[in-house]
Amino acid sequence: MKVSMNWISEYVDLSGLDLDDLIHRFTLSTAEVEDVYHLGTEINGVVVAEIKTIDAHPNSQKLHLLELDLGDHTDRCVCGAPNVRVGMRVPFAPFGASVVGMTIGEATIAGVVSRGMCCSAAELGIADSSSGLLELPADAPLGKPVKELYAFEDTVFEVDNKSLTNRPDLWGHYGIAREFSAIAKRPLRPLELDDLNKYDALDPVPLGAIDPELCYRYSAIRADHIQKKVSPIDMQIRLYYCGMRAISLLADLTNYVMLELGQPTHAFDSRMVGTIGVQRFPEPFAFKTLDDVERKIDPETLMITSDGKPVAVAGVMGGLNSEIVSDTDSVTLECATFSAVSVRKTSSRIGLRTDASMRYEKTLDPELCALAAGRFLKLLLAIDPEAKVVSRYTDCWQYHYPEIELHFDKAFVDRYTGIDIADAQINDTLTRLGFGVTEQNSVFDVKVPSWRATKDVTIPADVIEEITRIYGYDNFKIETTMSALRPVQPLRVKADEKAMKDALVKTFGLHEVHTYLWCDAKKLKDLNIPLPENVYLLNGMNPDATVLRTAMMQTLLPVLKENRFYAPAFGVFEIGRTVKGQREDGTVNERRTLGVALLSHDRERTVFLSARDMISSILFDMRRIRPTFERVAPINAWEHPANTAAILLDGKTIGTMSTVHPEIAAEIDKKAALVTLELDMDALAEIGEADLKYREASRFPGIDIDLSFVVDKDVTYADVTGPFFADRDETLQGISLVDIYEADVKSMTIRLSFVSPVKTLQKAEVQAYIDRILAVLAEKNIRLRTV
């Protein structure tokens, strides 16, 4: 929103103060100012002139030679404007004067020398474009500089609308003036209003049914005999400086009142409206708004009607069928308050955001209706004294916001601020902002003004903001808290995440990436991976990216593919969230999940087993528990039927690792070995760290016994060593793999290490144990090699 300081100064005397400094304080106390413009400074020496004669230009049909009366002398110039007329008073820039973007010199126009220029509104910086000269009133004093007659010079600042969303009262100059009155500590002048009571004896504007739910207040008043069509120059300047365009007196007045009070009004041509209603229609229909666009109106949209026929979209825009036209001389002025939510939804549904709807969305104070009517008439009657009010102020006020009174004491303010703001200062600030303040012994009873009571100020903490922002945050003494210190234990999930990332990056050289929470259907299709059935986004912009991932691989495998030329061997990982369907109560089963995807041109077996070693080492490091791995059937498309394994820690499954299914591997990289790993970090967090139990080293030498087996290809190391662990001799310290050779059969040499804490063991002492286990193994057809 643009704010004119001339306009503000009408309500607060800011004389003697630095405007730029005040505007800066507005940023610190009220809302952020984005830009400040010093307008009209370029215009110099432009005076009022009357066109005395118009002669044809010798070389041009369009151009004219004008003789101008400047009061005490005459001047001449060449002029191309189409609206020149003898007797017309216009702004004239003589030789040496300056207008927007230029200084007037001597110019030869189509062969005729011209030393001056008659100006249009655009040339004076008060319109974007003009089709002719700016016509000044017939009584404008000849020869008088226009800047002495009209307020061309103004300081205008722009506030970010977003920073005003919670302040309906700041959507008009009067509300902003109230802020400046508090900031500058100068009194706020009252609004000049027409007294509506004096029309009470007149007929009402006929009002029909008014929607009881969405229309809080509907009021109207009618005026006839309006002869003036054009707004005064000063009004045109203000409208333009505040971002609007002068159109016609009645339209300009509604805009002017809106910019001044923040209350939108609507001017209907009285000829076009009968009994006014505010209603919703059960069936959808098309309606042409005054921007000449046909809008689809649905049953939720609140409409203004005349004799039951729609004439305006309530709070958004009027209809083409009842707008003010050139011969309108009677106006029916609507001043109404509609539900903010209804206006916002309507405006977004029909795709039309207007100056009116923006204001209604902020929850306007219904009190403003009568002020707007009074202000409109005051201005209208001053500009066009012939105009006549012909109806009473007809008012249907259906919803009153409750009055809000707040109570607090100085101690409350002190506790919130941490500083000492004097009672008198609190009182002064609140009073200037329009609050009714009663204070006794540092206890405050505060009545919230109606313009702040629609949603903005409801509790004492809201008043703290009023006091402190005007006090100025720059003036705060800053101080540390006085809080007891307590030790802080890191959350296990956070500690795990850190340990995991550090190990993966620092020890194993993997790269951390971030991918989206949802699957990219196209990318998955490219990899032959089906889109999972899962919870999905209802309103994502990209229809291919809606289904939430059930596994990290759905987003990591595409990353692996995109990076496949990055290095001959590399790995990526992410600790993120996956959604494993829904729980019984319908909420998602969100899991913190580690995903690791490896690509290498090494042997697949090596890559797979190194990945196993990697996770084994990390988990052992984190929990002092060795994970185990169990071959399981694949669940996901990318998991290889032969080499998918569950990762178990402390007997609980916490993850899966696999080589990649050939059908999918072929789409990622035909030549490379690919390995995936997923770990449920939430499941891991449930497993605590095992205690470290100290075991004294034996002082006696142990013995190692190597056993060589010849087994079928399918027999695993675990198959061979399992029985030793299942029935473990107390002296069996450990088992290790010495050698393995695979051809048609597998030969495997394992080493059993025995040690006793009390004596030096002899081979014979453990032979019985070994034989017992060998017998168990033999039952499974696992036998020692016979040389």
Add this chain to the structure above:
Amino acid sequence: MAITMEELRQQFYEHLQQANAAEAFEELRVRYLGKKGEVTGLLKNMGAIAPDMRKEYGAKVNALKEEVESSIRKRIEEAHARELELKIAATERYDLSLPSSLNEGSYHPITLVQREVEQIFASMGFTIEDYDEIVDDYHCFEALNIPKHHPARDMQDTYYLSNGQLLKTHTSAAQNAIMRKYGAPLRAIFPGRCFRNESTDACHENTFFQMEGIMIDENISISNLIYFMKTMLSEVFQRDVKVRLRPGFFPFVEPGFELDISCAICGGKGCPSCKNSGWLELCPCGMIHPNVLKAGGIDTEKYTGFAFGLGLTRLAMMKYGIKDIRDLNSGNLKSLDQFVK
């Protein structure tokens, strides 16, 4: 007399001259200094020496013995030195410019920035929390004093899910749960990934990281808030940061502020980066709204608190000079592998 001392010395030096290997030196040592060695043998001639000359003779033999011994040792050392020199000369000079075969990993830039900030807060006694990415309407809005019809709840800003939940639009969505979990007094930060339903470009992402902080205790004031933000931001930026507060509206704080920091690029004089204002808008903050405290089960008569939000993604972009926000979720190792620590 067989051989004179001088002759023996001459002879020894001739032999020493010829010796060049370790065994030869040992041989020489035995031949001259061994029990039956030639120098040792000279002592056996003592009987033939006149008694008054014996002392002098003995001393001479001993001197010779030492001379022989040290000469041999010297030659051994020389030979050893020469050998070592040859060995060193023959040693391969390794090419340090060869590429490394070790894989060096990398962190995501958000991880690095997040850790830095977390560390600052941990040092000030803050609990670091972690919260869901998928939440419900209550936690994301209702509990934060965001009324039913607030524009923030519109479809265009929030991703709604088929099961009725939604993707959290801000880390504030964790406030309620964390207040309920710990009660007051409380100081906690909670970084997290947030989602907004908007189209992406160089400056906008639908998926980004924030970090929220809250501090609740008896008598927490605006004055404390300013102190805290200034201290924290000075740590984050490693310089004495000037901060200023402006009123800002967020339903879950009252009063609410926009916090600006002095622009580091121009030092507050005004430049294109700060839109000539000398200030950069950095983080929203404020005193926690009593309704939010109440929803979190905190006694508002006893406690007050402040809350603030930091854009971790924005911080990472500022810190590393990342111009396109989309790089962060691109998974492109060519750019991401730079972030080592």
